[in-house]
Amino acid sequence: MYIPVILGTAREGRQSEKAARFMLQKALEAGLESEIIDVRDYRLPATDNSKKSPQAIQLAEKVERMDGLIIVSPEYNHGYPGELKMMLDMLFSEYAHKPVGICGVSSGAWGGVRMTEQLRLVCLAAHMVPTGEAVHFPRIQELFDDQGQLLGKSQHGQARRLLEELIWYARALKAEREPQID
Amino acid sequence: MYIPVILGTAREGRQSEKAARFMLQKALEAGLESEIIDVRDYRLPATDNSKKSPQAIQLAEKVERMDGLIIVSPEYNHGYPGELKMMLDMLFSEYAHKPVGICGVSSGAWGGVRMTEQLRLVCLAAHMVPTGEAVHFPRIQELFDDQGQLLGKSQHGQARRLLEELIWYARALKAEREPQID
Amino acid sequence: MYIPVILGTAREGRQSEKAARFMLQKALEAGLESEIIDVRDYRLPATDNSKKSPQAIQLAEKVERMDGLIIVSPEYNHGYPGELKMMLDMLFSEYAHKPVGICGVSSGAWGGVRMTEQLRLVCLAAHMVPTGEAVHFPRIQELFDDQGQLLGKSQHGQARRLLEELIWYARALKAEREPQID
Amino acid sequence: MYIPVILGTAREGRQSEKAARFMLQKALEAGLESEIIDVRDYRLPATDNSKKSPQAIQLAEKVERMDGLIIVSPEYNHGYPGELKMMLDMLFSEYAHKPVGICGVSSGAWGGVRMTEQLRLVCLAAHMVPTGEAVHFPRIQELFDDQGQLLGKSQHGQARRLLEELIWYARALKAEREPQID
Numbered sequence: 001m002y003i004p005v006i007l008g009t010a011r012e013g014r015q016s017e018k019a020a021r022f023m024l025q026k027a028l029e030a031g032l033e034s035e036i037i038d039v040r041d042y043r044l045p046a047t048d049n050s051k052k053s054p055q056a057i058q059l060a061e062k063v064e065r066m067d068g069l070i071i072v073s074p075e076y077n078h079g080y081p082g083e084l085k086m087m088l089d090m091l092f093s094e095y096a097h098k099p100v101g102i103c104g105v106s107s108g109a110w111g112g113v114r115m116t117e118q119l120r121l122v123c124l125a126a127h128m129v130p131t132g133e134a135v136h137f138p139r140i141q142e143l144f145d146d147q148g149q150l151l152g153k154s155q156h157g158q159a160r161r162l163l164e165e166l167i168w169y170a171r172a173l174k175a176e177r178e179p180q181i182d
Numbered sequence: 183m184y185i186p187v188i189l190g191t192a193r194e195g196r197q198s199e200k201a202a203r204f205m206l207q208k209a210l211e212a213g214l215e216s217e218i219i220d221v222r223d224y225r226l227p228a229t230d231n232s233k234k235s236p237q238a239i240q241l242a243e244k245v246e247r248m249d250g251l252i253i254v255s256p257e258y259n260h261g262y263p264g265e266l267k268m269m270l271d272m273l274f275s276e277y278a279h280k281p282v283g284i285c286g287v288s289s290g291a292w293g294g295v296r297m298t299e300q301l302r303l304v305c306l307a308a309h310m311v312p313t314g315e316a317v318h319f320p321r322i323q324e325l326f327d328d329q330g331q332l333l334g335k336s337q338h339g340q341a342r343r344l345l346e347e348l349i350w351y352a353r354a355l356k357a358e359r360e361p362q363i364d
Numbered sequence: 365m366y367i368p369v370i371l372g373t374a375r376e377g378r379q380s381e382k383a384a385r386f387m388l389q390k391a392l393e394a395g396l397e398s399e400i401i402d403v404r405d406y407r408l409p410a411t412d413n414s415k416k417s418p419q420a421i422q423l424a425e426k427v428e429r430m431d432g433l434i435i436v437s438p439e440y441n442h443g444y445p446g447e448l449k450m451m452l453d454m455l456f457s458e459y460a461h462k463p464v465g466i467c468g469v470s471s472g473a474w475g476g477v478r479m480t481e482q483l484r485l486v487c488l489a490a491h492m493v494p495t496g497e498a499v500h501f502p503r504i505q506e507l508f509d510d511q512g513q514l515l516g517k518s519q520h521g522q523a524r525r526l527l528e529e530l531i532w533y534a535r536a537l538k539a540e541r542e543p544q545i546d
Numbered sequence: 547m548y549i550p551v552i553l554g555t556a557r558e559g560r561q562s563e564k565a566a567r568f569m570l571q572k573a574l575e576a577g578l579e580s581e582i583i584d585v586r587d588y589r590l591p592a593t594d595n596s597k598k599s600p601q602a603i604q605l606a607e608k609v610e611r612m613d614g615l616i617i618v619s620p621e622y623n624h625g626y627p628g629e630l631k632m633m634l635d636m637l638f639s640e641y642a643h644k645p646v647g648i649c650g651v652s653s654g655a656w657g658g659v660r661m662t663e664q665l666r667l668v669c670l671a672a673h674m675v676p677t678g679e680a681v682h683f684p685r686i687q688e689l690f691d692d693q694g695q696l697l698g699k700s701q702h703g704q705a706r707r708l709l710e711e712l713i714w715y716a717r718a719l720k721a722e723r724e725p726q727i728d
Binding site for chain 3: 227258259264266268274303
């Protein structure tokens with residue numbers, strides 16, 4: 001199954017990249033085909049909503065093929081980054097009936113859980129299935145060592161539970177989207 | 183499949199009952215087993231969170247058996263009625279991995295869509311699967327005739343799409359929860 | 365100035381009472397007139413929306429007199445307790461243009477911040493002014509000693525900042541609601 | 547008083563511009579100093595969070611000077627446009643304790659009220675004061691004639707009430723921010 005990881009911020013010095021790499025590693029260890037889809041590679045002028053740009057076409061191919069997705073994103077002002085929203089709004093029907101696991105990142109204590117709530121509503125609007133499980137990375141600047149190894153404890157269990165639920169949904173929904181013929 | 187309709191307000195003179203009866207009829211016409219679960223019948227003292235009351239036990243039996251659910255609720259102050267929230271909070275794991283279609287009711291123009299958003303987050307917290315489709319009943323006091331027949335046009339199509347998506351999810355998730363043995 | 369503290373849960377064994385008592389003490393130390401308004405004392409049958417019950421009348425008198433309010437509430441399923449919502453929905457215009465500081469309580473790590481977000485929207489619907497500052501009580505069961513003394517560190521500073529902002533707003537809005545005549 | 551109107555979408559063919567011009571006209575008629583601040587003029591690479599770009603500096607000057615603001619924005623996937631969020635996230639303390647009136651635009655029936663809810667939480671995070679009143683422009687493509695004149699009825703009253711509340715807050719908060727000395 002192909003379940004990529006969207007890295008939802010493009011900011012210089014972004015800390016969320018470490019969390020995205022951690023989730024990618026966990027996805028690969030779970031036997032999934034995965035990769036990081038970086039919002040930096042899918043920037044469009046906001047005036048373009050034709051869905052015909054090379055970036056939109058390339059993204060549509062990935063989203064159509066995916067069996068589910070993971071989004072790793074920081075919280076800015078209790079919401080999601082604008083560049084992530086612009087990328088999600090480029091497509092619509094390609095996302096339908098696919099599960100999404102949302103991982104929140106914050107410099108403060110709350111792990112991005114308020115962003116997670118707002119983003120869940122956006123994903124539901126696109127007819128995705130948000131998992132109940134989530135992974136949160138509070139105080140991200142202290143959470144990884146210089147080699148990018150996670151120092152936190154709870155994220156390992158959270159990631160395992162998120163991936164189990166995500167794969168469970170991906171299998172159930174794929175079987176209904178694409179019934180097998182004997 | 184058993185997909186009941188929760189009527190989410192207990193207020194005297196509640197208009198949402200008409201919308202709940204409309205959704206019940208649509209569910210029965212779609213071949214579902216259904217009934218109205220009325221929050222009035224599941225009132226608890228708020229001090230009781232033992233989940234051992236007769237009402238909690240009876241509700242748990244219904245929720246465990248259901249393949250999905252429909253909630254019909256008005257919007258009060260942009261949120262959900264307190265009595266609905268108290269009933270939902272009585273249980274937890276029984277709801278997991280079951281689809282829920284939320285129908286909003288309002289006396290004003292916006293059809294309860296703000297309540298729908300808050301309630302979707304509550305349902306996700308209980309690991310339910312909210313449908314992307316929804317039915318909305320704006321200006322409810324003008325929307326039905328004296329015999330309780332819907333005068334509105336758009337709710338028929340909305341109800342059909344909601345039920346299609348709900349049944350699609352119910353089938354997919356049931357197949358994964360309870361795999362058949364040949 | 366009269367700024368009471370609403371205790372937003374009625375559950376048996378509620379931990380939020382400790383947080384409400386802490387906020388009451390801080391309000392009194394700041395020179396405010398305050399008291400705890402307990403949702404347990406304002407329970408109504410949900411069928412009653414006449415606003416003519418003795419409880420509704422007593423609450424209306426307090427709300428009309430108040431210059432602002434503090435709400436201390438746990439998070440249940442990412443939302444607010446039903447009994448709190450029922451109490452808030454009993455009144456409307458009495459709340460208008462008064463500032464509200466919301467304090468979140470949780471047994472887990474996130475301090476009730478998701479409840480805070482939903483409750484802010486309810487307060488805005490009633491035309492209240494939610495403060496930007498907030499106090500959060502994560503892992504409430506470990507946060508106070510047997511005498512009810514706070515063991516946490518960060519809540520003292522949070523409470524000071526919340527009260528400063530609340531009093532700032534209360535003064536500004538009172539001056540506009542009730543202009544002085546020389 | 548200086549209360550400008552932020553136009554929150556940069557998309558080609560944006561319909562929200564008509565709603566923004568309507569709100570600008572209403573603000574001028576109410577005796578306010580106003581202008582449209584167009585997100586198109588404040589696009590930054592998302593990698594830039596230095597707040598030292600010419601656009602950020604120019605925006606900061608306007609936000610510091612403003613006594614309140616109006617935001618007119620469409621709803622995309624139940625949320626706010628990414629380009630609006632990127633512009634709001636460029637600044638922080640300049641917004642504190644200033645009132646904001648949010649106007650929602652939609653091509654469908656619900657007038658952008660779900661976007662309004664998410665954006666209110668973002669504004670509260672920046673310590674702004676969202677008004678309880680709002681103006682909504684549902685089915686925007688049918689709501690103005692070819693000369694940009696509003697055909698809708700309810701928006702006139704909504705705009706009047708929003709401006710009254712916005713000016714009320716602006717006066718109250720300005721008096722507290724900048725006390726007069728006799």
